[in-house]
C-alpha cells in the first residue's frame with residue numbers, strides 16, 4: 259500500500275531506518291547492562307505510562323509505524339493524560355480539549371517553547387508576529403487573484419488528467435498548487451510545471467529538509483548514545499553542509515529575485531517593513547514558510563477530496579450553494595464571501611476536524627513546572643496533543659462526533675483565526691494548534707483551502723474510479739502529517755458548470 263507514496267515521496271519514509279537503528283542500539287545497551295535511569299522528581303500524582311517502555315529507549319520502539327494509533331490506544335487504556343518516554347526525553351500526551359487548553363493556552367507562558375532539534379528552526383515570537391502581519395487577512399486580499407489563478411490551474415490539470423487517464427491521485431497536483439501559491443506570495447514567482455528545473459531543485463531541497471527534520475538525523479536528541487554514531491557517520495556535518503551549500507544559496511537567489519519584482523510579495527514586506535531581521539533570519543523564515551505552507555495544504559485538501567467522494571450528497575449540496583453564488587454575483591466566491599456560503603465553509607471545517615492534518619500537533623516544550631489538576635508537569639517535558647481524539651471529544655462535539663457531519667458548523671461561521679482567538683467553548687477545531695504557538699499561516703491556509711475547494715466543485719464532480727472508494731480510516735504517517743492511503747478518483751467536468 260505504501261509503495262505508491264514511497265515512489266512519490268521517498269524522503270517521507272526515513273523513519274523506518276531510524277527504528278532499525280534504535281533496535282540495534284537497544285540490543286547493544288542490553289548487552290552492556292549499563293542502563294541509565296534518569297532521576298524523577300516526585301510529582302503530585304504519577305502520570306500514567308504504558309507498560310511497553312524499554313530501558314533507555316523508553317517507548318521509541320513501541321510506538322510502531324503509526325504512532326497516532328498507538329497513542330490513541332494508550333489513552334483509551336490509561337486516560338486523557340499519559341507519559342511517553344522518548345529515550346532521554348519525557349513526553350506528555352493530552353487527548354482532551356479542555357485539558358490541552360488549560361495546559362497550552364491558560365498556562366501558555368510556561369508551555370510555548372519548542373524542544374531542541376538539530377535541524378529545525380524555532381520561530382521566535384518576533385519572527386512569528388512579523389510573519390502573522392505579513393499574511394494577515396488584509397495582506398492576503400492583495401494576493402487573492404494569485405491564489406485564485408493557481409486554484410484554476412489546479413482544476414484545469416485535474417480535469418485534463420482525468421480525461422487522459424483512468425483516474426487521478428490528486429496529491430502531487432495539490433502539492434504543486436500549494437508550492438506555487440506560497441512561492442507567488444513569498445517571491446512573486448511561479449513554476450510552469452512539475453518539470454520546471456527550479457521546481458525540481460526546490461522539491462529536492464524540501465525532501466532533504468523533511469529528511470533532516472526527521473528522527474533518523476536527530477537521534478542524538480533522543481538517545482545521546484547516537485552522538486557516537488554521528489561522530490562516525492557525520493550526519494550533523496551533512497546537515498550543516500546541505501543548509502550552507504544548497505538550501506541557503508537557493509533561497510537567497512529567490513529572495514534576490516523577489517526584491518526586484520514590482521508587485522507586492524512577502525520578501526519585500528519583511529525586508530522593507532520595520533522588522534528586526536538579519537539576512538540569515540529572512541532566509542530561514544522564508545524557507546520555513548515554504549515548508550510549513552506546502553504539505554499541510556496538500557494533505558488537508560487530499561482528505562477533503564476523500565470525504566467529498568465518500569459523501570456525494572454533501573458534494574452536491576456544496577455545488578448548489580456555489581452555483582447560487584455564481585448566478586447572483588457572476589464570479590467565483592472567495593473566502594471573504596464565506597457568509598454567503600455557510601455550507602461550503604462548514605464542509606471545509608468539518609473535514610479538518612474529522613481528519614487531522616497534523617495528528618499529534620507540533621511539540622511544545624514546558625520551560626517552567628505546571629500543575630495540571632493532580633499532575634505536576636515538569637520543566638523539560640515535551641507536550642503533544644492527540645488531535646484525533648481531541649477533535650472527536652463527545653463533550654466538545656456533542657452531535658455525532660465520530661461522523662462526518664458538516665451541519666455542526668452552520669452556526670459557527672467565524673473565520674478560523676477568530677474561532678481560535680475567541681472563547682474556548684466557541685473554537686471550531688484544533689487543527690492549527692494552541693495558544694502562543696498557533697499556526698501563523700491560518701488566514702492564508704483558510705483562503706487557499708476555500709479557493710481550492712470552491713474551484714474544484716464549481717467545475718467538477720469528484721467520483722470514484724472502478725477501483726472503489728478512497729479509504730477514510732487507514733492512513734500513512736508522513737513526517738508530521740497524516741496522509742490517506744493511496745487512491746485514485748475522477749474529476750469529471752460538470753456539463754452544468756457556470757464557470758466557462
Ligand code: HEM
Pocket residue numbers: 380381386440546547548550551552554555558615616619620621622689690691692693694695696697698699700702703
Ligand atoms: C491546513 C493547513 C495548515 C495546518 C493544518 C497547519 C497546522 C499547524 C500546526 C498544528 C502548527 C503548530 C501549532 C502549535 O504548536 O500549537 C503550525 C505551526 C506553523 N505553521 Fe501551520 N498549518 C497549516 C498551514 C500553514 C501555512 C499555509 C503556513 C504559512 C505559509 C504555515 C506556517 C506555520 C508556521 C511558520 C508554524 C510554526 C509557528 C511557531 O512555531 O510558532 N502553516 N501549523
